Amino acid sequence: MLQQSSYQFSYRRCREQDLPDAAIAHHPVVVVGAGPVGLTLAIDLAQRGQSVVLIDDADRIGEGSRAICFSKRSLELWDRLGVGGRMVEKGVVWSVGRVFHGDSELYQFNLLPEDGHKMPAFVNLQQYYAEAYLVDRVQELPLIDLRWRNKIVGLEQHNDRAILTLETPDGSYRMTATYVVACDGARSTVRGLLGVEFSGQVFEDQFLIADVRMTAEFPTERWFWFDPTFHAGRSALLHRQPDDIWRIDLQLDRDADSVEERRPDNVRPRIERMLGHSNFEFTWISIYKFQCRRIDRFIHNCVIFAGDAAHQVSPFGARGANSGLEDAENLAWKLACVLKGSASQSLLESYHIERSAAADENIRESTRSTDFMAPGTKQQARLRQAVLALAKDTDFAKRMVNGGRLSKPSIYETPLSSPDTDAWNGGPRPGTSMVDAPVVTGDGQAIYLTDAFIRAGGGFGLLEFAKGAALQLPDQVSSIRVGTHAPYSDPRGLLAIRYDATPGSAYLLRPDGYVAARFRRPTPAAIEAAVSRACGHV
Amino acid sequence: MRLVTQSNFSNPDAAFRLVVEAHRGLTDEQSASLDTALVLILANQVGDLEVLREAIALAKRHLVGDPSVRGAKTI
Incomplete structure (x- = not known):
């Protein structure tokens, strides 16, 4: 099976x-x-x-x-x-998540509400x-x-x-x-x-994973339930995978017998209750506990x-x-x-x-999400219950409902970053992962900044919003120059907005695509110093 | 200390009364649920993590038998 x-x-x-x-x-x-x-x-x-x-x-x-x-x-x-x-x-591409309490929807979120990115949210x-x-x-x-x-x-x-x-x-x-x-x-x-x-921390809570094969019309979204009628008092999660496979996660009782629980005969009725039919087959069943450490x-x-x-x-x-x-x-x-x-x-x-x-x-x-899903004491459970109840009517409580906060690239407080010396009203600050945006090549090809970064060779890159002559760059830095007489252009203006750029602005990107430094008026010496710093020479 | 501990009410007795009255006729379980919802609503009204932290510390000061606040009375 x-x-x-x-x-x-x-x-x-x-x-x-x-x-x-x-x-x-x-x-x-x-x-x-x-x-x-x-x-x-x-x-x-x-x-x-x-x-x-x-x-x-x-x-x-x-x-x-x-x-x-x-x-x-x-x-x-x-x-x-x-x-x-x-x-x-x-x-399977997705960006929307929905959170339910019982059988009613509490809220939904979109992890990538804007266009102009090469890659989807997930x-x-x-x-x-x-x-x-x-x-x-x-x-x-x-x-x-x-x-x-x-x-x-x-x-x-x-x-x-x-x-x-x-x-x-x-x-x-x-x-x-x-x-x-x-x-x-x-x-x-x-x-x-x-x-x-x-x-x-080691958590005692047990979760059941079942991958089931079925044809279903659920939208391609992440669905999370607190206390659904098909699995009272517990939480459940549904994700779509390729090949008509659906991932179902069900929270179990702490003292559930994991050998018993994973037997298909025992899993099947739970999934039938959730789906409302029995037209599916299992491709994988597993029970897990987890650690945050x-x-x-x-x-x-x-x-x-x-x-x-x-x-x-x-x-x-x-x-x-x-x-x-x-x-x-x-x-x-x-x-x-x-x-x-x-x-x-x-x-x-x-x-x-x-x-x-x-x-x-x-x-x-992830500890916060887990604690929200599996409160430890009676009063902690009451707090969770109060948040879920208030979430029906209030924004503040909706935002406390925690069915998982999805992975975002971390922002580094790091000695490799050169602190800002100019004023910025947006854009990724040093220590932040680069933000994608559409650009157009000299021969009219519509690509993305992440493509231009790859074409620049995988080393350090200087994203430069052209003004006058191109800057002299150190050997290990490749140029990604954007402007009217430059290799790339930004016809929609989205790149300039996402980087809070004015003509002459420049971002130094590390080989892993993180921002090392940014300048309103870059000089070769400042770029060289920032590269040196980003290579660990402080 | 950013937490206000002087009375904010011109009529403190009325404020206390309002909270007490809210519990009239409730079972302990219902009261606990009411207080829990109130804590969350009022915490959002305060909207300041530092003040909330100080409020929790103050509330815990006279808690009997809480291992996390042993010796807190001497602060």
Whole structure:
């Protein structure tokens, strides 16, 4: 009944396994874990010219749809990595969420109410598709050496390298690495080997996930219920996935017997009550509890943690996989710069600063959602009840109703940003992710700023609103010049509005698309100083 | 301290009476629900997290047996 993963890969013995112990191979970067985060990181590194060994202890893509909501930010990253179009094409695009109490609608929200963005607010896509597309992309990149069924069983750290012991079907072998990136998930083996502990909150509440196949006419929206008649006293969530699959999340009692609850005979009547018919089949059923927690330091000498290996959140808000992908994007350019010698190791420290703060934000948001869904005491339940009741008549209470606050890219308070020195009445401030807008190329092609950023080569970019002659830019900065006599134009004026731009204004974009600095009247010296700062040279 | 602790009412007895009267004839459970809704409505009226935080601290000062406010009376 349950859908098996159709993506099976084969283990291949690699030549290194035959090397004598005295001649073990050295690699600049070894990424552990070929899930969405590890695959994305490896691709980003390879596109930056960095060779990478990617190992995974399995040889197939995991079962079940798991993470299904991929954010605009993740899609923009994947677009840069050459797989965004495929994800959107296969995925189910959505931007509207509705929240119900009982059987009546409390409110709805639209995560992307304006047009002029290349990527949608979200797509829903089974994690196994996302991983399969990433693996396809990996296979186009000769700089990535992907090794299935290579399980890390030993990790020793020395001053300038780590020694890894890997177990394969042909026995074990060793390799050394300048950096090891642990993307090996919530039960990270690397974390276990280093003895790094999580701290945070473990929730006792249990949730049932059921993926059902049916043809239905629900709109493509995120629907969330508090206390629906089909599941009294609890919450429920409905999401559409590709292939006529629907994700249903049902909150269970804390003391529910998880083995009993997941039996299809027991799940079926619940779903029948919800749908009002029995014309569906299960493709996946799972029960989960979750944690909101993180490790203290994301960097332990030459071992760096990313994704679930570093932090975990509740699923309400789509903050798990998306924040892991943001980790990968944040780390890739920094690691590539440090390995190339164009930045000092202090740049890596900013990965910890930026992404641990993002993890704290994600943990805070998802903990609040969870607490709202599953109040701990009688009075907390009463407060929840009062908010839901008042939400029918008042705006203030509507806005307290929390059925998940959906993932948005974090704003970094970071030493890499140059603080504003000019006056701005809008636009993304330094430390903020770039905002997309339509632009038109010299030959009349309608594209987006995110496309222009990709065409600029993936390094630093200067978005310049032309006034007079083009600025002289440092070698590592590419120009994205917009104006009447420039390579790009902004006929709708949306770009200028979204960046609060006047002629001459310029935004310095980091290789991960974050704003490093902005200027009303940029000078080569100011740009150079901002680039230097964004490379960790303070 | 931004929380106002001097009386804001020209007729404090009437204000207290109004709150007390609201509970007349209610069961404890109903009273608890009423107070809960009032807290949320009035918190929104205040609209200031800092004031709310100070109000919670003041309200907790004389709470008996709350582990989170042990020793709070000495502040």
